[in-house]
Each structure stands twice: as C-alpha cells, then as structure tokens.
Amino acid sequence: MKKLTLFSLLFLCLAGVSCKEDYLVTTDPTRIGADLFYQNQTQFEQAVNGVYGQLQTITNTAYLFTEFNTDNTTLDFNPLDRGGAAGWEAFEFSTVNPGNGEIANLWNQHYSTLYNINYALEKLAASTIDANAKKEIEGQLKFLRGYHYFNLARYFGDVVLVTSTLKNPDQAFDLIRSPQAAVYTQVENDLKEAAALLPASRTKKVGWANKGAALTLLGKLYLTKKQYAEAVSTLKQVVPLGYSLLPKYADIFDPAKKNGPESIFEVQYQGGNDLGEQSNFMYVFAPRLSQGAVTGFANTPPGGRNIPTNDIMAAFEPGDLRKDVSFQPGYTLNGTFVAIPFINKYRHPHTITGRTDNNWPVLRYADVLLMLAEAINEQSGPTAEAADFVNQVRKRAGLKELGTLSKDAFREAVLKERRVELAFENHRWFDLQRTKTPAELAAFLNAYGAKEKANPTVGRGGIAFNALDYVYSDFEYFLPIPAPQILINSKLTQNAGY
Numbered sequence: 049m050k051k052l053t054l055f056s057l058l059f060l061c062l063a064g065v066s067c068k069e070d071y072l073v074t075t076d077p078t079r080i081g082a083d084l085f086y087q088n089q090t091q092f093e094q095a096v097n098g099v100y101g102q103l104q105t106i107t108n109t110a111y112l113f114t115e116f117n118t119d120n121t122t123l124d125f126n127p128l129d130r131g132g133a134a135g136w137e138a139f140e141f142s143t144v145n146p147g148n149g150e151i152a153n154l155w156n157q158h159y160s161t162l163y164n165i166n167y168a169l170e171k172l173a174a175s176t177i178d179a180n181a182k183k184e185i186e187g188q189l190k191f192l193r194g195y196h197y198f199n200l201a202r203y204f205g206d207v208v209l210v211t212s213t214l215k216n217p218d219q220a221f222d223l224i225r226s227p228q229a230a231v232y233t234q235v236e237n238d239l240k241e242a243a244a245l246l247p248a249s250r251t252k253k254v255g256w257a258n259k260g261a262a263l264t265l266l267g268k269l270y271l272t273k274k275q276y277a278e279a280v281s282t283l284k285q286v287v288p289l290g291y292s293l294l295p296k297y298a299d300i301f302d303p304a305k306k307n308g309p310e311s312i313f314e315v316q317y318q319g320g321n322d323l324g325e326q327s328n329f330m331y332v333f334a335p336r337l338s339q340g341a342v343t344g345f346a347n348t349p350p351g352g353r354n355i356p357t358n359d360i361m362a363a364f365e366p367g368d369l370r371k372d373v374s375f376q377p378g379y380t381l382n383g384t385f386v387a388i389p390f391i392n393k394y395r396h397p398h399t400i401t402g403r404t405d406n407n408w409p410v411l412r413y414a415d416v417l418l419m420l421a422e423a424i425n426e427q428s429g430p431t432a433e434a435a436d437f438v439n440q441v442r443k444r445a446g447l448k449e450l451g452t453l454s455k456d457a458f459r460e461a462v463l464k465e466r467r468v469e470l471a472f473e474n475h476r477w478f479d480l481q482r483t484k485t486p487a488e489l490a491a492f493l494n495a496y497g498a499k500e501k502a503n504p505t506v507g508r509g510g511i512a513f514n515a516l517d518y519v520y521s522d523f524e525y526f527l528p529i530p531a532p533q534i535l536i537n538s539k540l541t542q543n544a545g546y
Contacts, residue, residue, distance in 0.1 A: 086171040089181045093253070095168045096188050100255055100316070102161045104325070107315045107408045111354050112139045112150055113203060113527070114474040119359045119496040121472070124336045124352030124388055127509030136353065141517040142493070142524060146531040146546050154203065155530045158196050159210075165193045167213050187245030191257045191265070194238035198269060201231040202478055205526040205543060209234060224539050225529075232273060239266040248289055254307060255316035260289045264312050264411045271419055272482045279423035283416055286312075291413040293444050298373045300412065301393045303405035312411040319398050319405035326403035329394040334379075335386070335506075341379040342390055345401040354472065356389045358505045359496060364468050369446040374471050388506055391472045414441050414469050422462045430458035438462055441469055486525035493520040521545060 085091050115121045117139040138144045144151065169189050172182060193211075200207045209226035211234065243262035251258050263286050270279035292309045299305050307314065317327035334342035336352030343350060356375040364371040378387040394406045417437040424434035430453050439449040442465065450461055466479055480489055497518025523545025534540045 086168070086175060089177045092168070092172060092175070092177060092181070092185050095164075095171075096185055096256070099161060099164050099168070099189070099192055101325075102157070102164070103315045104317065104327075106154075106157050106161070108327075109136075109150060109153070110474050111472075112136055113154065114477040115472060116140050116354055117142070117144075118476040118480060119357060119493070120467070120476045121354045121360070121391075122357050122500065122505050124355050124506050125504075125508045125511070126336060126352065127511045141514070142497070142520050143514075143516055144524070144527065146528040146534070146542065148528075148530075151527055152530040152532055154527075155200075155533065158200050159208075162193060162196055162210060163213060165189050165196070166211060169193075170213060183245050184247065184251070187242045187262070188256055190238040191242035191246065191262050194235045194242060194262075195265060197231055197238070198235045198265065201228045201235070202272070202481065203527050204529060207231055208540070221537050222539065223537055225541060232269065235269055236266065239263075239269065250307075255314075257313055260286050260291060261313040261411055264416055267416070267419055267423075268411075271423055272478070274426070276423045276427040280420065280427060283420045283423065286413075286416050287420075291416070293413055293417075293440060295444070297370050297444060300409065301373070301396075301406065303396050303407070306407050310413045311409065312413060312416070314410055314412075315408040317405065317407055319403040320400060321403070326400075327394070327406045327408070328402050328404055329391075329406060329408070330396075330404055331402055333391045333394070335388040335390055337381075338379050338386070338388075338390070339381060341381045341386075342395065343401075344397065348402050354391060355506055356391060356472070357500065358503060359499065360467070360471060361389060363464065365447055367446055368468065369444070370468060370471075374468070393472055409473055415466075415475070417441055418462060418466050418469065422459070422466075425455060425458050425462065429455045434458070438465055441465060445469070481525065486522040489525055490520040490522050494518070 086095065111121070116123075116136070121140075123137060123140050133143075135149055138148055139150070169186065172186055172189070175182065177185075197207075197209070205228050206225040207228075208223050209231050210223075214220060239262050242257070243259050243266060246257060246259045246262055248259045263282055267279050267283035267286070270276070270282060290309075291312060294300055294305075294308060294310045299308065300310055303319070306316075317325055319326040331343055331348055332351040333354045334350035334352070335355065336350050338350055340346030361375065361377070364374075372392070374391070374393055375389050376392045377389050378385055379390065380386070394404065396404065396406060398404045417440055421434045421437040424431055424437075428434075435450055435458075438461070442449060445468075450458070453461060463479060463483060467476065470476075480492065484492060497520065501513050501518055523543065526543050528546035529540060529542050534542060
C-alpha cells in the first residue's frame with residue numbers, strides 16, 4: 049500500500065482528546081515522544097481517544113460538504129461582508145474550485161487522522177498488552193479508518209490509499225490516487241474486521257464504537273455500492289443488538305440524554321467548562337442578526353450558515369412532530385418576529401457563551417430502519433417488512449402509515465422520509481449522490497437552484513445573484529483534489545472538470 053502525504057501529522061496526539069500544535073516541541077520534558085509511547089494499555093487507549101478527538105474538527109465543518117451544498121440549507125446572506133464568498137459560501141452557490149481552503153482542510157484533517165490510525169495500528173501489532181484489550185483497540189482503529197476512507201471516497205472519488213506509515217519522506221512524491229472501488233474494498237475489509245473485534249454491547253468508554261456501529265457503517269457502504277442483498281443481511285444484524293427508537297424525537301438531540309438507546313455512534317462534545325471540547329453548532333447556524341434571540345447570549349455574533357431552505361421546510365407533512373424540533377421558521381427580537389428560519393436540533397440551554405454540550409449524531413437506529421427499507425425494496429420490491437421499517441419511524445413522527453405503493457413510489461417515499469428524519473445531520477448530499485447519476489444530480493440541483501434564485505429563502509439586501517451561482521455541472525459529483533496537494537506532488541491527478 050502507498051504511504052501518506054507530507055501534509056500529514058508526524059506524531060499521534062498523545063494526551064487528552066484534543067490535538068494541539070505545540071505537541072511537536074520535542075524539547076518539552078513534560079511531553080512523551082512517539083517512540084517512547086505505546087508502552088501499556090492505558091497509553092494505547094489514550095491514543096484511541098486522541099484519534100476520536102480529531103473527529104471534532106472534521107465534524108465542525110462537515111455541514112459545508114453534506115448539507116450546505118444541497119437543497120436542505122442556504123445562508124443568511126450578508127451584503128456588507130463578502131469575505132466568505134470564495135470559501136464557505138462557494139458550497140452553497142456551487143462555485144467551488146481546487147484552491148478552496150475548506151477543501152484543503154477537509155483533505156488534510158482526514159489524512160492527518162489516518163496517519164495517526166496507521167501509526168497506532170503498527171505499534172499495536174508489536175505490543176504485548178492484554179489480548180482482549182488489544183482486540184478492542186484494533187477494532188476501534190479499524191472502524192475509524194473505515195469511516196475516514198468511506199468519507200474521502202464519497203467526497204473525492206479516487207483518493208490516496210494508505211494503510212501504513214512513511215518509512216522515507218521521498219516516498220510521499222510517489223503517491224497516486226487509488227480507484228474508488230479499491231478504497232471501498234479497504235473500507236469493507238476494515239469494517240468487517242472491526243465488527244468481528246468490537247463488543248456487541250455498548251463499550252464502557254463513552255464515545256467508542258461497538259459492533260453495531262461497524263455493522264451500520266458497513267451496511268451503509270453496501271447500500272452506496274448498490275449491493276442490496278449484502279446491505280440487508282448486514283443491517284439485520286444490527287436490529288437485535290438492543291437499539292430502539294426513542295419515544296420523543298427531541299430526546300435524540302438533548303445533551304442531557306446523550307448516547308441513548310437510539311444512538312449508534314455520535315461525535316462527543318462537552319460544554320460548560322474551559323477544556324476546549326465544546327460544540328457551537330447553534331452559534332454557527334443561528335441567523336446572523338439574531339443577537340441572543342436564538343443562542344441566549346448576545347455577545348457572540350451568530351454565523352448565519354446552514355439556514356433551512358424553503359424547500360426542506362415544505363417537505364415536512366402536516367402534523368409531523370419532527371418539524372418544530374428540526375427547525376424554527378424565525379425568531380423574535382425586541383418584540384418583532386423575523387422570518388429567517390434556523391436549525392433547532394442543536395439549540396439547548398448552556399452556561400457559557402459559545403460552549404454548548406451537544407454531540408453530533410452520525411449513526412442512529414432510525415437510519416438503520418430506513419436503510420433496511422430501502423435495500424429490501426431495491427432487492428425485492430415494497431414488501432410488508434420494508435413498509436414496517438419505514439412505518440416505525442413515521443409512527444414516532446405522528447404520521448400515518450404508508451399505503452400500498454409501487455417499487456418506484458416506495459423508493460421516493462423512503463428517500464423523502466430520510467430527508468426529514470435525518471435533516472441537518474449531514475446525510476443529504478450522500479443520499480443524493482448515491483441515488484442519482486452525475487447528470488441526474490446536476491439536473492436536480494439546477495432545478496433547486498432556479499427555485500432558490502426565483503424565491504430566495506433569505507433576502508439578499510438588493511445584491512443580485514452572480515451568473516455562476518447555482519449552476520451545477522456533472523463533474524461536481526465529486527469535490528476537486530486540493531490544489532496544494534497537486535502542487536506538492538504532480539503525480540496526483542485532478543478530478544475532471546476542475
């Protein structure tokens with residue numbers, strides 16, 4: 049296998065959950081060099097925690113690539129400050145190019161984490177720690193490697209595939225991209241091994257994956273690859289593992305009820321202190337002039353990003369109990385209602401400005417039920433079993449059961465159900481991508497863009513749309529390879545069209 053890029057971190061973040069740049073200072077006597085680490089089980093567990101901690105940084109901006117670039121969300125346009133136009137706004141308006149800094153960060157963050165995973169796996173293989181502990185740690189690391197490569201392959205298509213660390217820096221200049229199919233094979237192998245190694249019950253270490261997480265992600269891989277029989281058999285193994293839908297949809301996102309019965313895997317955050325592990329999604333997503341009307345704290349200006357669109361708001365059926373939990377149509381400031389909608393899932397009371405306690409849901413049981421319904425329908429048509437899986441989700445939402453439908457109509461019903469059930473949880477782009485060809489996806493997004501131009505969700509202060517806004521092409525099915533990577537290594541090719 050190929051080795052990792054020069055942009056990767058060279059050592060594992062060894063202490064705590066967050067990674068800090070100053071851990072590279074080797075003269076600090078209070079820090080342990082990587083060559084002296086990995087001496088016992090505790091240190092390997094700290095290494096796994098460090099890798100899990102890197103998920104926070106990746107998750108903080110994942111909405112740009114999975115919600116913001118779809119028909120689900122838009123932005124609270126600021127006509128007086130166009131500083132984000134070449135960066136994060138480009139994902140909303142489909143003006144992304146290889147020089148976009150957000151894409152460079154996305155690539156680097158995933159690969160720096162992958163280096164740490166590969167390095168820890170190499171050290172683990174040579175270790176003599178307790179056999180049972182070694183088994184679980186290997187499972188954690190392989191689950192995480194599968195998760196990161198699954199994301200990279202869906203974002204970029206063909207990517208650099210590395211499963212071991214650099215032995216010589218010169219090898220970095222020989223890196224080439226592996227076909228997406230080969231990357232998916234590696235993901236499949238990692239997740240199968242993780243499922244065999246991880247415990248079926250919830251791990252005692254909060255935030256660590258278990259067998260259910262590995263099987264759910266593996267089932268999602270099979271669904272993406274249209275291997276429906278494998279998706280069904282894999283996802284059905286998750287059903288008896290003890291997960292269940294929570295009676296109240298709002299409880300899924302309540303920080304006081306983290307990691308509950310419906311949660312299969314979520315990124316952990318901790319607010320209310322100065323440890324630096326907090327989330328701040330409600331601040332990023334609140335309308336930019338809402339002051340403290342949404343967040344509760346007026347001293348931090350909201351970001352106005354990831355604003356629910358007219359399109360997604362109209363997708364909720366009358367009486368859907370998920371609607372008010374998922375978004376609010378506006379806010380009241382100084383006695384005046386302002387009709388700029390905002391995501392409500394991550395809005396909860398907290399004690400310190402900008403430091404919320406919300407985790408981010410990645411995999412949950414409702415997703416499993418809807419994936420099973422979809423895969424069964426694609427394999428066998430809309431059976432009673434497939435309908436039951438969907439109707440379990442709809443029942444909690446206060447909606448009537450699906451009636452008799454054709455295979456095509458059932459497919460559309462399940463995808464619509466996924467859209468509203470998993471709204472603003474970073475699933476929309478991947479669902480559109482795996483169910484449409486590049487040409488179909490471009491046509492779909494162009495139609496959405498035309499509607500948004502004709503009737504913007506949020507006013508633009510008299511600023512006209514650019515001629516290139518909301519103009520999608522087939523090649524935008526994948527993100528561009530970051531320009532700095534190709535500048536460093538000319539053997540890395542660019543995705544066509546960019």
